[in-house]
Amino acid sequence: MGLTTNIWMFLLFSAIIIVFSFFTIFSRRILRAAVSLLFVLVSTAGLYFMMDYQFMAGVQLTLYAGGIVVLIIFSILLTSTINQKFEKPSSKYLILGGITAVFGAGISIYTILNHPFSTSTESEIPSTMKEIGVQLLNTGVNGYALPFEVISILLLAAMIAAIVIAKKII
Amino acid sequence: MNTLVPLSFFLIVSTIMFFVGIWGFIIRRNLITILMSVELILNAVNLNFVVFNRILFPGHFQGMFFSLFIVAIAAAEASVAIAIIINIYRRFSTIEVDNVSEMKN
Numbered sequence: 001m002g003l004t005t006n007i008w009m010f011l012l013f014s015a016i017i018i019v020f021s022f023f024t025i026f027s028r029r030i031l032r033a034a035v036s037l038l039f040v041l042v043s044t045a046g047l048y049f050m051m052d053y054q055f056m057a058g059v060q061l062t063l064y065a066g067g068i069v070v071l072i073i074f075s076i077l078l079t080s081t082i083n084q085k086f087e088k089p090s091s092k093y094l095i096l097g098g099i100t101a102v103f104g105a106g107i108s109i110y111t112i113l114n115h116p117f118s119t120s121t122e123s124e125i126p127s128t129m130k131e132i133g134v135q136l137l138n139t140g141v142n143g144y145a146l147p148f149e150v151i152s153i154l155l156l157a158a159m160i161a162a163i164v165i166a167k168k169i170i
Numbered sequence: 171m172n173t174l175v176p177l178s179f180f181l182i183v184s185t186i187m188f189f190v191g192i193w194g195f196i197i198r199r200n201l202i203t204i205l206m207s208v209e210l211i212l213n214a215v216n217l218n219f220v221v222f223n224r225i226l227f228p229g230h231f232q233g234m235f236f237s238l239f240i241v242a243i244a245a246a247e248a249s250v251a252i253a254i255i256i257n258i259y260r261r262f263s264t265i266e267v268d269n270v271s272e273m274k275n
Contacts, residue, residue, distance in 0.1 A: 010175045014183040021187050021210055025194030030202060037206050040187070044213055051174070051224045056234050060216075063241050068209060068248045075252040076202055079259040089197040097196030101189040108185045112178050122229030135231055144235050151242045158246035166253040 009050055016043040028086045034073050041065040055132050180221040188214035201255050201265040205248065212244045 016039060023036035041064045048057035125131060139145045191210030198204050216237040223233025255265055262270050 006175055010179060014179070017183055018186055018190075021190040024206055024210060025190060025198065025203070030200065033203055033206060037209060040210065041213060044217055047180070047217065048220060051220065053220060053224065053234060056220055056237060059238060059241055063245055064209075064213070067245055071248055071252055072202060072206060072209075075255055078256060079202070079265050086200065086203075089199070093197045097193040100196065101193040104192070105185055105189040108189075109182055112181045112185065117177055117226060119225065120227045120229060122227070124228040125231075127231070127234075132231065132234075136235065142230070147235070147239055151239050155242060155246055158250050162249045162253040165250065166256050 006050065010047070013043045013046045013050070016040070017047075028088070029082075030076050030080055030084075030086070031073070031082055034069060034076060037072070038065055038069045041069065053127055055127065055129055174225060177221060177225045180225075181218065184214040184217040184221070187217070199266050199268055201251075201258070201267060201270075204267070205251050205255075209244065209248070212240060216240055 020036040020039040020043075024033050024040065027033040027036060041060065045057045045060040045065065048054075048060055135142050136144050136148055188211055191207045191214065194207035194210065195204060198207065219233040219237045219240070221233075223230065227233070258270055259265050264270065
């Protein structure tokens with residue numbers, strides 16, 4: 001892919017991301033908000049594909065777009081009626097939140113545009129599945145076995161916690 | 171490598187996504203939409219980590235592993251949060267945060 005194609009793809013994905021993030025928070029029907037969130041997550045996976053990180057994109061698609069959005073939609077179906085529309089958010093919060101968001105985004109973008117980022121001069125390593133697997137289960141330098149194990153314990157704890165909390169109290 | 175889009179473009183997109191998430195966090199009164207805003211924020215942070223890794227430090231995978239762990243934590247957080255939301259709905263028959271002001275009755 002040439003630079004032009006890449007830039008067009010990037011513009012497409014980022015336009016989808018920005019437009020549907022706004023839909024996610026401003027939509028007054030909750031199921032539409034969840035579907036907009038799905039679009040945002042899938043376009044983010046597209047950006048990962050553009051950067052040649054296929055594994056990360058796959059994780060994004062299966063876990064985020066596949067797992068979390070389905071979980072959210074399930075909980076919507078369990079707790080809300082579909083046709084119900086939200087009230088409009090109160091204008092006080094709308095203005096306060098808008099000021100916060102615009103101010104913060106302005107400062108961040110100003111800083112990003114003025115900061116000289118310097119690329120590291122190390123040679124690029126290919127992001128193959130083999131390299132990722134070796135690093136993920138390695139205990140030496142560039143090894144991530146410890147956080148991997150910590151995350152697995154955390155997932156187990158979260159699973160037990162979710163079951164205990166949602167259990168029907170007899 | 172040279173065919174990659176400049177770094178600041180990605181950072182601007184993720185900044186906008188992050189602050190839209192914060193805006194939603196402030197204006198929404200429904201627990202599930204608040205959870206969706208949190209997912210937006212986490213997704214923006216993930217994008218930042220991966221882009222920094224890919225463009226500034228292509229010799230490592232640190233940013234990508236951070237993102238992987240953040241995705242796992244987001245999954246754990248979403249499952250526990252949804253369990254809590256269902257429990258709240260069972261007790262109060264609503265998930266608007268304004269009506270759920272007590273933790274134990």
